[in-house]
Amino acid sequence: MSAAVAVKAQNLERGKEINATCAGCHGDLGQGGKRGEYPRISGQRVGYLVTQLQAFRDRTRLNLPMFPYTQERELSEQDIADVSAYLASVELPTEWPKFSPGDDALTRLAAMEKVMIIARAPGDVDNGGRIYREECALCHGEDGRGKRKFPRLVGQYSNYLLKQMEAYRKGERPHDEEGMTGALIPLKTTDLQDILAYLTTLQTGGKP
Structure with a gap:
């Protein structure tokens, strides 16, 4: 039985608490940051999130910024299961927000960055x-x-x-x-x- 299966049932509230650490780079809702420098992880597949966090911890996927946060003393198998389940449960909107005339540019930008839509990429x-x-x-x-x-x-x-x-x-x-x-x-x-x-x-x- 894999470690991911052996852990207890996922605790979404605990996962939300753990995500407070991730939010510094990935955003409070896992929407990503700096226009793609940090990937969007909300709504991602649970299985993928679990395997990638394990890979960061095992150094089979090298990423120095992630390494300190994924060590066993910082992120147990149960923690990985919980935060992965929480992030997978986050549903970003798929329609552009409606703004009031008085909304300033910062308010508009923050709202648009939390929409599960990105700019149309060029190509064939x-x-x-x-x-x-x-x-x-x-x-x-x-x-x-x-x-x-x-x-x-x-x-x-x-x-x-x-x-x-x-x-x-x-x-x-x-x-x-x-x-x-x-x-x-x-x-x-x-x-x-x-x-x-x-x-x-x-x-x-x-x-x-």
């Missing part, structure tokens, strides 16, 4: 859709919302996704069971950008 949508359906949909879902331990891609910052795809291609981060690079290795950089363009067409909501 037809080519991106073809590649996505052939190479990505089996694990990440036809709708891009992930399956089991495979992450949700729709609603994630495009610049963050591109950075991770490049890391997979360079072997800096393991991608899947096929090895260190997996299905991404034959693709060109333009293909990756086209995939991102396609993913941004799967979102709900209109323009702000």
Whole structure:
């Protein structure tokens, strides 16, 4: 039995408390920060969040800012289960907010950053859709919302996704069971950008 299965039932309130530490970078609702420097983790798959937090702790996924927070003394298996369940339960809105005439720019910006919609990425949508359906949909879902331990891609910052795809291609981060690079290795950089363009067409909501 895996450690993730062996822990007690998830405590969402405890997970919310733990997330207060994560919020410094990822936002109070896990909406991400600095326009993609810190990824959006709200609404993400529980299985994915658990495996990535474990990978940070085990140093199989190297990320120096994450390392101090994921050690056993700081984040137990139960803590990982709780905060992962809490973040997965957070549902960001999928429609742009309505503002009052008196709302200032900061208020508007803060509200828009908590919407599960990102800017439309440039690229060849037809080519991106073809590649996505052939190479990505089996694990990440036809709708891009992930399956089991495979992450949700729709609603994630495009610049963050591109950075991770490049890391997979360079072997800096393991991608899947096929090895260190997996299905991404034959693709060109333009293909990756086209995939991102396609993913941004799967979102709900209109323009702000």
